[in-house]
Amino acid sequence: MARTYKLTNGALSVDLIATGSTGFIPSKGGLGPNRVAPTHNFVQGGGISGGGLTSVHFSLITDTWTLYIKGSSDDNVATQLRNLIELLVLAGRYHIEPRQNKAVYIESQTTGETNKRYSLVYGFPEMVMPDQFDFPFEGSDLVEHLHVQTVREPFWRSAVPGVLGTALTLAPTDGPSAPLRAHIANSREIENIHSIKVDDGGSFTTIDGANDPLFPAAPALSDALYFGNAVVPPRTIVLPKLQTAAVITTSSLVLEYYKTGAWTALVLGDDYTVYPGGDLEISLQQNSEDIVINIKPPSDWIAVAVDGVTDFWVRIRENNASPSWGTIPVGHATDVIYTQQVPEIEIPATTIKGDVSPYLMMRLMSPFGGDADLSFANTSRIIMGIKSRGLTKFVSHLNLGGEDNPTDWTTTQVTDATATSDVQAPGGKHSAVSFSGDSTMQPRVRLTGNNILDSWMGEYRAFIRVQQIGGASEDCVVKLRTFIGGHGDDDPHIDSADVDVQAFDDGVEVLDMGVVRIPFARPRSTDVLTGVDVVFEIHMERTTGTSTMKDYDLILIPIDEWVVGLDDPLSDIESGSSALRGQTAIDIDGGIIASRTAKMQKIGGNWILSENWARMGPAPKINNMETKARIYFLLLHYEDVDASGDWGQPPFFADLGAQLSFETYGQMNYLFLRGAD
Amino acid sequence: MPIGSIIIKNNPITLWEQFMLTLSPEGAEFDQYAQEDRDGGYYRASFNMYIDPIASSEFLENGLGRHVEIYDNQSICVFEGFIFEIVRDVGSTIANISLQNMINKAWMRSDHDGDQIVERGTTLHVLKSQAKYGIKEGVLSGGELEGLSVADQSAQQYLNWRAWPNPESEIGAGSGIPHLQIYCRGYMETLAWRVYNQTILTGTQGANAQIEDILDSVGQFVNSYSLSSNSTQVTKEYDADRRADDIIRGIASLGDSNNRRWIAYMLNNLTLYYAQAKPSIPLSQV
Numbered sequence: 030m031a032r033t034y035k036l037t038n039g040a041l042s043v044d045l046i047a048t049g050s051t052g053f054i055p056s057k058g059g060l061g062p063n064r065v066a067p068t069h070n071f072v073q074g075g076g077i078s079g080g081g082l083t084s085v086h087f088s089l090i091t092d093t094w095t096l097y098i099k100g101s102s103d104d105n106v107a108t109q110l111r112n113l114i115e116l117l118v119l120a121g122r123y124h125i126e127p128r129q130n131k132a133v134y135i136e137s138q139t140t141g142e143t144n145k146r147y148s149l150v151y152g153f154p155e156m157v158m159p160d161q162f163d164f165p166f167e168g169s170d171l172v173e174h175l176h177v178q179t180v181r182e183p184f185w186r187s188a189v190p191g192v193l194g195t196a197l198t199l200a201p202t203d204g205p206s207a208p209l210r211a212h213i214a215n216s217r218e219i220e221n222i223h224s225i226k227v228d229d230g231g232s233f234t235t236i237d238g239a240n241d242p243l244f245p246a247a248p249a250l251s252d253a254l255y256f257g258n259a260v261v262p263p264r265t266i267v268l269p270k271l272q273t274a275a276v277i278t279t280s281s282l283v284l285e286y287y288k289t290g291a292w293t294a295l296v297l298g299d300d301y302t303v304y305p306g307g308d309l310e311i312s313l314q315q316n317s318e319d320i321v322i323n324i325k326p327p328s329d330w331i332a333v334a335v336d337g338v339t340d341f342w343v344r345i346r347e348n349n350a351s352p353s354w355g356t357i358p359v360g361h362a363t364d365v366i367y368t369q370q371v372p373e374i375e376i377p378a379t380t381i382k383g384d385v386s387p388y389l390m391m392r393l394m395s396p397f398g399g400d401a402d403l404s405f406a407n408t409s410r411i412i413m414g415i416k417s418r419g420l421t422k423f424v425s426h427l428n429l430g431g432e433d434n435p436t437d438w439t440t441t442q443v444t445d446a447t448a449t450s451d452v453q454a455p456g457g458k459h460s461a462v463s464f465s466g467d468s469t470m471q472p473r474v475r476l477t478g479n480n481i482l483d484s485w486m487g488e489y490r491a492f493i494r495v496q497q498i499g500g501a502s503e504d505c506v507v508k509l510r511t512f513i514g515g516h517g518d519d520d521p522h523i524d525s526a527d528v529d530v531q532a533f534d535d536g537v538e539v540l541d542m543g544v545v546r547i548p549f550a551r552p553r554s555t556d557v558l559t560g561v562d563v564v565f566e567i568h569m570e571r572t573t574g575t576s577t578m579k580d581y582d583l584i585l586i587p588i589d590e591w592v593v594g595l596d597d598p599l600s601d602i603e604s605g606s607s608a609l610r611g612q613t614a615i616d617i618d619g620g621i622i623a624s625r626t627a628k629m630q631k632i633g634g635n636w637i638l639s640e641n642w643a644r645m646g647p648a649p650k651i652n653n654m655e656t657k658a659r660i661y662f663l664l665l666h667y668e669d670v671d672a673s674g675d676w677g678q679p680p681f682f683a684d685l686g687a688q689l690s691f692e693t694y695g696q697m698n699y700l701f702l703r704g705a706d
Numbered sequence: 707m708p709i710g711s712i713i714i715k716n717n718p719i720t721l722w723e724q725f726m727l728t729l730s731p732e733g734a735e736f737d738q739y740a741q742e743d744r745d746g747g748y749y750r751a752s753f754n755m756y757i758d759p760i761a762s763s764e765f766l767e768n769g770l771g772r773h774v775e776i777y778d779n780q781s782i783c784v785f786e787g788f789i790f791e792i793v794r795d796v797g798s799t800i801a802n803i804s805l806q807n808m809i810n811k812a813w814m815r816s817d818h819d820g821d822q823i824v825e826r827g828t829t830l831h832v833l834k835s836q837a838k839y840g841i842k843e844g845v846l847s848g849g850e851l852e853g854l855s856v857a858d859q860s861a862q863q864y865l866n867w868r869a870w871p872n873p874e875s876e877i878g879a880g881s882g883i884p885h886l887q888i889y890c891r892g893y894m895e896t897l898a899w900r901v902y903n904q905t906i907l908t909g910t911q912g913a914n915a916q917i918e919d920i921l922d923s924v925g926q927f928v929n930s931y932s933l934s935s936n937s938t939q940v941t942k943e944y945d946a947d948r949r950a951d952d953i954i955r956g957i958a959s960l961g962d963s964n965n966r967r968w969i970a971y972m973l974n975n976l977t978l979y980y981a982q983a984k985p986s987i988p989l990s991q992v
Binding site (some may be wrong): 084086089125126127412414488490544588589592593594596598600601602619620623624625626640641642643644645646647648677679 | 708710711713715718721724726727728730731732733734735758759760761775777778779780781782783975
């Protein structure tokens with residue numbers, strides 16, 4: 030490899046190891062040493078230890094270069110110097126002036142180093158030029174010992190600062206292997222697509238989507254593509270990138286579900302959303318992205334027999350009397366159609382490299398369907414947290430109806446609670462609390478994790494999704510009790526604050542139960558955590574009235590490795606224009622382009638910076654190198670709880686059927702050398 | 707716990723603008739963070755802010771009253787309040803602007819009819835200032851004046867001078883590093899902006915009910931409240947131009963019939979709490 034040490038902004042460059050007759054060359058050891066000194070914040074204390082460490086962070090570092098300038102003349106030396114100074118001045122202006130948008134960085138690679146590395150430059154606090162009337166410059170146009178102090182970021186990156194590059198490879202959660210883009214559901218279930226059929230005038234063909242035509246060769250009125258699930262209606266149907274995109278001249282595709290006696294159309298934006306296109310036709314006529322159909326299940330959805338298979342079916346039906354299709358869409362060559370069942374993505378161990386946490390930029394893309402009407406089709410808050418330990422058994426969502434929970438978990442319906450079938454609940458059941466026997470604060474649902482403590486060790490933000498039926502605001506109050514070991518009154522437990530249920534008959538409300546620490550004190554490596562249960566109890570009270578409760582799930586978002594909340598700025602409370610909906614995305618960038626959290630709009634195939642969203646917490650980071658990590662999500666939206674049509678009225682809701690697509694970009698960070706990483 | 711982000715946005719109550727800015731420690735956009743809580747609620751917070759000169763100028767002009775939320779590294783909100791004072795240091799000179807002396811609603815208390823009884827003059831408003839910052843009331847004392855019009859004109863000229871925050875500058879006092887010093891206060895502060903008078907209802911009622919009446923009347927920056935029940939009887943009648951926060955703190959200081967201390971404080975989502983102070987049992991002396 031050619032050794033490289035170059036200052037550049039991509040347009041201008043100054044090579045500091047020039048091998049020609051003119052140029053810069055460092056003196057012996059003139060590009061070092063490089064000193065990194067992370068700040069350790071200590072507190073002084075008494076006792077045996079004498080104090081403790083509260084935080085560690087890296088600050089900008091100063092390098093000192095000692096350079097020779099080889100010139101063909103004094104004027105040539107002046108020109109070379111000017112180029113160097115220009116870049117160093119631009120380096121500082123990039124960070125101060127909004128219109129200077131080209132980063133200045135050092136590109137470096139040692140003679141035997143496989144890969145290049147890059148470091149963002151901030152400026153030069155000092156430059157010392159030797160006497161210009163002394164030799165050797167006086168006689169031979171050679172500047173000896175030009176001292177330049179430069180300030181740069183403390184890391185070497187794996188890619189050019191300000192350039193996004195290619196998305197990182199993720200691990201599959203429900204879909205095909207090695208995706209660059211994954212899809213996030215808003216609940217956790219275990220049922221995949223059960224059956225897919227193509228209806229050609231009443232003649233059915235069963236497919237799995239891989240390498241299959243998705244419609245008949247000559248679509249006619251009422252021809253359809255059917256998706257069926259046996260236990261719960263499909264929520265988030267993913268058609269992997271089509272092998273062949275459709276070409277449609279005339280069509281009216283409708284999405285329909287079955288209720289008693291009739292197939293009924295679902296309404297885009299009210300009942301379903303679709304990614305990436307504006308509607309079903311647009312989505313089928315592209316093959317650059319997966320197609321994702323997300324359904325907020327109507328309460329009257331029932332199973333019906335189609336071609337001898339009784340499932341909860343949804344179908345895309347041709348509703349035009351004389352459709353004209355030029356090309357029939359064909360499914361991905363090898364990947365089958367599936368449902369996204371989990372609210373998480375996984376980053377494989379091999380993806381995160383380097384010495385310290387990489388710069389990460391995460392992009393969350395919204396499906397189509399949302400508009401100025403408040404609904405699940407618009408996302409206004411995203412909560413996401415990373416966990417890298419206990420992943421074999423940890424799940425972020427535990428269903429209170431008892432369905433689809435891991436086998437380590439037992440769900441017990443306690444006082445006045447019954448597991449009740451509900452197509453709108455995760456796993457197909459919610460816990461229905463009647464308060465008929467006792468309306469005081471009592472345990473209603475108990476989740477017992479058998480020998481689960483070591484996998485669940487950590488700190489979490491707890492949420493419970495519920496719906497109050499009838500009554501008025503704040504009729505019901507909810508509390509979360511966490512036990513370690515047993516669940517008797519005298520077993521160790523911590524209670525959350527009492528949280529009022531704000532809405533009623535408005536959908537799936539999210540209650541923020543605060544922070545839960547498991548166990549209740551910080552454990553160390555020698556503490557025994559195996560063979561111990563963790564128990565969660567949902568306590569509820571009805572203070573007045575006759576309302577009942579539907580309880581959906583307990584959600585625990587990890588907060589001890591990294592967590593953030595992304596919040597809609599509510600720029601226009603009448604139209605909700607700043608919410609996340611069709612052709613928009615949120616970029617949460619920790620420094621690849623810049624430290625920013627921005628809503629992006631897709632215009633002309635490009636992502637265009639739109640407006641700022643609020644970031645509640647730190648920039649993305651992954652602290653454990655070469656360790657598998659999962660990010661868990663909760664997607665929230667507003668509803669029209671007061672019939673005013675105004676956005677921003679609490680509480681938040683999180684319906685099943687909400688969905689975002691996810692990709693992440695990374696620049697790995699190295700303190701000194703990258704090598705072959 | 708280190709600070710993960712500082713969010714500054716338009717005030718959610720006055721809603722006179724649209725503004726959103728997230729400050730990150732990674733981008734070195736703030737430092738010198740300090741915070742003080744009082745009675746379990748948000749009281750004061752301050753930090754230095756580093757943004758480009760154009761944004762810094764805009765902030766000096768429009769930043770007062772903006773809503774601030776501060777999150778730690780676990781995305782837990784550790785402070786919520788509003789910007790009360792801004793000091794802009796451009797390196798050589800500092801400029802300072804504050805809500806401290808701003809008044810946009812005022813009246814004069816004086817004997818303006820010679821009957822030896824102090825009356826209130828006309829209540830005067832500067833509506834545009836109220837729309838931007840919320841209502842901040844001033845009560846002037848005029849002694850004996852020759853008529854209502856005299857009382858009103860005196861109050862009006864006072865209001866004219868005070869309705870908008872006035873910047874002050876000090877040449878040569880800069881630190882050399884351009885930055886903004888941001889001083890925030892918790893929303894409990896805004897209850898000191900309002901006077902509570904009520905004479906229509908007479909008699910007494912429970913402490914929490916009286917606080918609820920006060921908040922419903924003058925709690926312009928109280929989005930919601932959670933008031934624990936306290937049957938300690940307090941008067942419904944107030945006619946002395948007392949500040950709302952003074953009345954509420956006074957009620958809280960009465961405690962309850964079990965001799966427990968009660969406190970009133972504000973936390974996230976502009977919510978006011980009135981509750982028994984913790985712990986409920988006295989600590990024993992060691």
